[in-house]
Amino acid sequence: xxxxxxxxxxxxxxxxxxxxxxxxxxxQVSVRPERFGALLYHFGTRRLSFLKSPALLTVVSSLxxxxxxxEACRSAGVTGAELPAYAAALATLAASQMIRERVNP
Amino acid sequence: MSxxxxxxxxxxxxxxxxxxxxxxxxxxxxxxxxxxEVSIDGMCGVY
Amino acid sequence: MTLPLxxxxxxxxxxxxxxxxxxxxxxxxxxxxCLSSSGRRDPRELxxxxxxxxxxxxxxxxxxxxxxxxxxxxVRPDFWELVDYATAHHVGVKFSTNGVKITPEIARRLAASDxxxxxxxxxxxxxxxxxxxxxxxxxxxxxxxxxxxxGAGFRGxxxxxxxxxxxxxxxxxxxxIADRFGAQLRLTRLRPSGRGADVWDELxxxxxxxxQLYDWLAARGEQVLTGDSFFHxxxxxxxxxxxxxxxxxxxxxxxxxxxxxxxxxxxIHESFLAGNVRGPGGFAAVWRESELFAGLRRxxxxxxxxxxxxxxxCRGGCMxxxxxxxxxxxxxxxxxxxxxxxxALVAVAGTSPPRPSGDHSHRSRPSGPxxxxxxxxxxxxxxxxxxxxxxxxxxxxxxxxxxxxxxx
Numbered sequence: 001x002x003x004x005x006x007x008x009x010x011x012x013x014x015x016x017x018x019x020x021x022x023x024x025x026x027x028q029v030s031v032r033p034e035r036f037g038a039l040l041y042h043f044g045t046r047r048l049s050f051l052k053s054p055a056l057l058t059v060v061s062s063l064x065x066x067x068x069x070x071e072a073c074r075s076a077g078v079t080g081a082e083l084p085a086y087a088a089a090l091a092t093l094a095a096s097q098m099i100r101e102r103v104n105p
Numbered sequence: 106m107s108x109x110x111x112x113x114x115x116x117x118x119x120x121x122x123x124x125x126x127x128x129x130x131x132x133x134x135x136x137x138x139x140x141x142e143v144s145i146d147g148m149c150g151v152y
Numbered sequence: 153m154t155l156p157l158x159x160x161x162x163x164x165x166x167x168x169x170x171x172x173x174x175x176x177x178x179x180x181x182x183x184x185x186c187l188s189s190s191g192r193r194d195p196r197e198l199x200x201x202x203x204x205x206x207x208x209x210x211x212x213x214x215x216x217x218x219x220x221x222x223x224x225x226x227v228r229p230d231f232w233e234l235v236d237y238a239t240a241h242h243v244g245v246k247f248s249t250n251g252v253k254i255t256p257e258i259a260r261r262l263a264a265s266d267x268x269x270x271x272x273x274x275x276x277x278x279x280x281x282x283x284x285x286x287x288x289x290x291x292x293x294x295x296x297x298x299x300x301x302x303g304a305g306f307r308g309x310x311x312x313x314x315x316x317x318x319x320x321x322x323x324x325x326x327x328x329i330a331d332r333f334g335a336q337l338r339l340t341r342l343r344p345s346g347r348g349a350d351v352w353d354e355l356x357x358x359x360x361x362x363x364q365l366y367d368w369l370a371a372r373g374e375q376v377l378t379g380d381s382f383f384h385x386x387x388x389x390x391x392x393x394x395x396x397x398x399x400x401x402x403x404x405x406x407x408x409x410x411x412x413x414x415x416x417x418x419x420i421h422e423s424f425l426a427g428n429v430r431g432p433g434g435f436a437a438v439w440r441e442s443e444l445f446a447g448l449r450r451x452x453x454x455x456x457x458x459x460x461x462x463x464x465x466c467r468g469g470c471m472x473x474x475x476x477x478x479x480x481x482x483x484x485x486x487x488x489x490x491x492x493x494x495x496a497l498v499a500v501a502g503t504s505p506p507r508p509s510g511d512h513s514h515r516s517r518p519s520g521p522x523x524x525x526x527x528x529x530x531x532x533x534x535x536x537x538x539x540x541x542x543x544x545x546x547x548x549x550x551x552x553x554x555x556x557x558x559x560x
Contacts, residue, residue: 030242032167032214036160039169041145041216043244043267048169048216050141050157089139096142141157145244147394149380149470150404150416151172151219152187152248152312152340 017091019070019083022102023063029098033057040098047096056089063099157395161402164449167213168439172221172417173407175203175231177512179223180252183275183286185314185355187418188408189346190223191514196410200230202430206407207234209435210243217244219271221417223409223512226253232261239267246271248312250290251297259297259304271310271338272297277325281318285355295329302333310377312338315365316355323368327376339369341381344476344486345418346508352477359494362487363388384469387462387489397467401426401448405439413438415448418472421509455482462490469493478505 025031032039037051038060051057058076059069066072069090070083078086093099178193179186198206210218218238225231226249238245246269254262254270262268272294276282279291301309311330313319319326323339330337344352357365366385369376369392380394395403400416401424407413411429414420426445427438439445457463468474469485477486478500484492 030214030216032216034165037139039216041169041244043216046145046217046244046269048143048145048147050143050160052139052141052157052160056139085139092138092140092142143395144374144377144393145170145217146338146377147380148170148399148404149383149395149397150399150406150418151170151379152221152417 017069017087017094018101019073019087019090020068022067023069023072023090023094023099024102025060025064026097026100031057031061040093042096042098045097047098049093049096049098051089056086059086059090060093060099064102157397159451161397161449164440164446165403166440167215167436168405169215169403170217170219171210171215171405171407172219173206174222174409174417175220175225175234176223176228176409178227179250180227181224181250181287181290182514183273183290183347184351185275185285185316185342185346185348186513187343187346187348188221188223188420189508189511189513192512193223194410194512198409198411198429200234202411203230203234204237206411206429206435207238207241207243209429210238211241213436213439215243217246219246219248221248224250224252232258235268239265245269246310248273249297250286251294254297254300256300256303259300259306262301263304263306269309270301270306271312272301272335273314274311274326274329275314275316276319277322277329281322284318285314285316298329298333298335302335307334309333309335310338311335312340312379314342315339315357316342317357317361318355320357320361320365323365327372336377337375338377338379339365339382340379341384341470341473343418343470343472344505345472346420347513349476349505349508356487359487359489359491362489366392381470384466384473384485384487385489386465391465396465398471400424400471401445405445407435413442415444416472418470419475421475421506423475423506424472425509453482456480457482457484457492460484460490460492476505476508478503 026042028042028044030041030043037053038057040049040051051060055076055078059072059078062072062075063069066075073083073086090099174188176193176197177188177190179190182191225247235245235247244267248271251272262270274282274294275285276291282291313326327337342348342356362385366382366388369378369382370390374393378392378394380396382392383394383396386392386396400419405413405415406417407429408420413426413429413435415424415426424444426442429435429438431437454463454468457468469488471481473486474481474483477497479486479496484496486493486497
């Protein structure tokens with residue numbers, strides 16, 4: 001394992017998730033759709049995330065193309081009432097480097 | 106029945122510990138969590 | 153409304169998340185507790201081409217990661233090619249080794265690869281404790297491999313320990329070894345599997361030691377890995393990190409050196425044999441269609457444990473531990489923290505538990521003294537094999553798997 005990809009135990013201090021920024025899946029993440037949603041595996045950190053909703057999979061998969069995470073949620077059919085739960089889910093994924101902010105919108 | 110399994114699996118970030126409110130995120134302690142995380146080493150039956 | 157994971161898996165996954173792949177039964181060591189009873193190569197081993205076909209399937213199924221073990225996987229001449237093939241085909245690899253082939257050169261190649269992780273087996277923080285289980289010189293071999301990995305800049309390799317009655321007092325020392333080499337410590341549970349069946353009585357931790365172990369692990373959280381092998385201890389309090397459920401046939405499985413697919417590497421027995429990768433539908437068909445796995449994936453009622461307040465935490469413990477101690481699978485784990493397992497064992501005392509299928513153990517000891525146990529109680533299993541002059545091989549597969557090998 002090279003030192004650049006090792007992220008054992010390293011976590012960012014949680015920041016409020018910014019829904020209005022453009023996001024993307026981390027390039028080292030493999031997405032595997034499942035009946036309950038999806039499995040995400042990060043080859044660098046060796047972490048596994050279980051997405052427990054198919055709509056969340058749609059959000060995560062479309063992040064890279066959407067102008068903002070909020071837009072990705074809207075297009076995936078996430079309602080206003082559901083949005084906080086989705087923002088929390090995205091915050092968790094950001095903290096574990098499964099998703100990251102996109103540099104070029 | 107097995108919510109205990111779900112909550113025990115949540116890996117918090119190095120900030121707030123389970124049970125403490127998040128820094129600036131809404132308190133969703135009662136809500137279902139849409140993401141569960143575990144290390145790839147966290148599956149029994151792999152040596 | 154989202155279901156807890158344990159119920160999601162009842163629907164079955166189209167592919168394992170990760171799996172153990174024992175590449176060979178050949179091994180240069182004869183560890184007394186070997187879960188796969190390894191030593192001699194099986195002549196029916198999958199060929200390199202068959203292994204590549206399995207990797208192709210794993211890629212198609214998006215299996216994220218394989219833990220390659222054995223026996224000693226590095227004694228296969230095509231081992232390094234197969235690891236490269238796997239990583240080139242998007243299957244992450246961690247391989248378990250006793251360290252025999254981890255030369256400085258190999259360590260440098262490994263350090264340069266992003267998708268290969270290494271796990272060195274160690275069962276004592278001192279040579280005295282380690283070699284009693286793994287054989288003379290094995291501690292030195294493991295430490296040398298660790299020095300080479302650390303020296304090559306490989307950070308975060310794993311040191312994997314099977315916790316026994318004789319090493320549970322060395323947990324801090326194991327952590328110190330891991331810290332010294334920039335490695336991550338992994339503690340795993342001894343199961344009565346393979347040769348482990350013969351030494352289980354004398355080696356498994358006592359109830360008091362089990363509690364000590366739990367407290368030590370709980371205090372260290374994610375710093376120390378466990379392979380989720382102590383989920384039966386969740387009944388003590390907070391669950392340790394991990395899925396905390398039996399993954400056998402649900403999220404993981406074993407592919408053995410001859411292509412047999414078992415529910416898990418601790419359950420090498422006909423009762424847990426799901427099929428063979430050489431069948432017409434390959435590995436995928438076995439994973440998706442085997443009756444055995446379908447049964448394991450159906451939600452399990454608690455059986456005899458259902459009224460216990462701890463059942464939600466411990467899920468009845470380890471299937472393999474129950475099976476090979478002769479306990480019913482729908483009852484308590486032999487090491488149930490509430491003591492129900494001990495009671496259950498009394499009920500089956502005097503009957504013979506199932507024997508592991510297949511025995512690839514060396515027929516004669518490699519040179520060196522017979523390992524002796526440090527504990528006061530005599531071993532309760534069959535007598536160890538006699539040491540003495542090596543018997544002449546009666547088939548090609550009985551020859552040393554290291555024929556022609558010179559340690560580097």
